[in-house]
Amino acid sequence: MKFLKNLNKLSGCKAAILTNQSAFGFRGKYHYQTYSEIFDLKTIFLPEHGLFAELQDQVSGDELKYLFGNMQIVNLYGKEESSLVPPKESLSNVDVIIIDIKDVGSRYYTFLTTAYYILCEVSRLKQKTGKAPLFLVIDSPNPIGKKIEGTPLQKEFESFVGVTSVLHRHGLTPGGLLSYYNETFQLKVDVIVVPVGVIHPKSVSSFEWVPPSPNIPTQNTCLVYPGMCLLEGTNLSEGRGTTKPFETFGAPYLVGKAKEELDRRLSSHQSGNFILRNLRFLPTFHKYVGSICEGYQLMVLKPKQFHSLYFILYFLKQVAELFPKDFDYLKGVYEFRSDRPAIELLAGDSTLLDYLYGKVTDSDLEIYLQESESLWTRAIKPFRY
Structure with a gap:
């Protein structure tokens, strides 16, 4: 990977940027303000949720308005799937495209998928014209570190919430993951990474945490999200509309003797x-708005040992067995896809789906996860730094 430690070397270049409020703190400013002092900043690309995380999930940003003088605002999360890809003219009139946006360490999180779509368009532009802007990634820490979880997303399940081959919890920084895409998919873009510590600090305390989106209020949320996001594909509440989304979860129907048995099974599965x-x-708001839900708060005691994905797969399998008349997987449009239910797009793996449907044992699942994680560890070695 190529690195750049002094942004002033690109001073005066025409630039576009993908960013939001998570890029804050350097010189006490939002980073797009700082870059305006270095670059001739022409365009801001808006990710899902808007520049200041004003919008909830799956809400179009087409109506958002910002006052930035002559700067162009390009929304990359509109009402149609085509809005996810940047217009060609937004890429052809700039020298540098800056990616400065924080990830939460999970492949479902859409910010780096948006960056990937931009990267792919830059690649197409380069193949067509022989010229393309520099792709500059301002790297930031992975808030849940280098630990990995899960299995590679299979091609048939690729969507805005999952790029082919990536694990559920990938263990890479934004610079590492985007460099992985560039090399693995042979995009042949000039990707330059500004190392963590030049703009973003090497680690961020909980006191400095800026929520990158409305339902990631704390770093603890990032820790449980690699597994708990699967609840979006079910009729269980993932805690949206509470102060601890993804840490709080449940449903009105989790009652009676079946709930007692669920408690017993989950208790035996905790392992400290x-x-x-x-x-x-x-x-x-969101699922079961105004209705009392019975459920749980997930409190992680040992982050290095806790496997969020395995926990939620086990949990969903138990709920399906104990509440067959109430529990269900959601159907309908999810992140612009209607041809597959959300749980398939999120799980992204036929073996994991077979486990949820009772066709794979717990022990076989554990072995499968371990093998997949071992292979991914080797595959991403060149992109960890």
């Missing part, structure tokens, strides 16, 4: 890495 606190909650 986490605690499940029984609770009741009232979502203020």
Whole structure:
């Protein structure tokens, strides 16, 4: 990978940037403000949720307005799937495309998929014209570190919430993951990474945490998200509409003797890495708004040992067995796809889906996860730094 430690070497270049409020803190400013002092900043690309994380998930940003003088605002999360790809003219009149946006360490999180789509368009532009802007990634720490979880996304499940071959919890920084895409898919773009520590600090304390989107309020949320995001494909609440989304989860139907048996099974599965606190909650929006839900708060005790994905796969399998008349996987449009249910796009792997449907044992799942994680560890070695 190529590195750049002094942005002033590109001073005066015409630039476009993918960013949001998560890129904050250098010189006490939002980073797009700082870059305006170095570059001739022409365009801001808006990811899902908007520049200041104003919008909830799967809400179009077409109506968002910002006052930035002559600067162009290009929304890359509109009402149609075509909006996810940047217009060719937004790429052809700049020298540098800056990617400065924080990831949460999970492949479902859409910011780096948006960056990947931009990268692919830059690649097409280069193949067609022989020229393309420099792709400059301002690297930031992975908030959940280098630990990995999961299996590679299979091609038939690729979507905006999953790029082929990437694990559920990938263990890379934005610079590492985008460099992986560039090399693995032979995009042949000039990708330059500004190392962590030049703009973003090498680590971020909880006191400095800026929520990158509305339902990632804390770093702890990032820790459980690689597994808990699968709840989006079910009729269980993932805690949206509470103060601890993805850490709080449940449904009104988790009651009675079946709930007692679920508690027993989950208790025997904890192994000291986490605690499940029984609770009741009232979502203020999203699933079950205004209805009391019975459920849990997931409290992680040993982050290095806790495997969020394995936990939620086990949990969903138990709920499906114990509440067959109530539990269901959602159907309909999810992140612009209607040809597959959301759980398939999120799980992204036929073996994991077979496990959820009772066709794979717990022990076989564990072996499969371990083998997949070992292969991914070797594959990404060149992109870890």
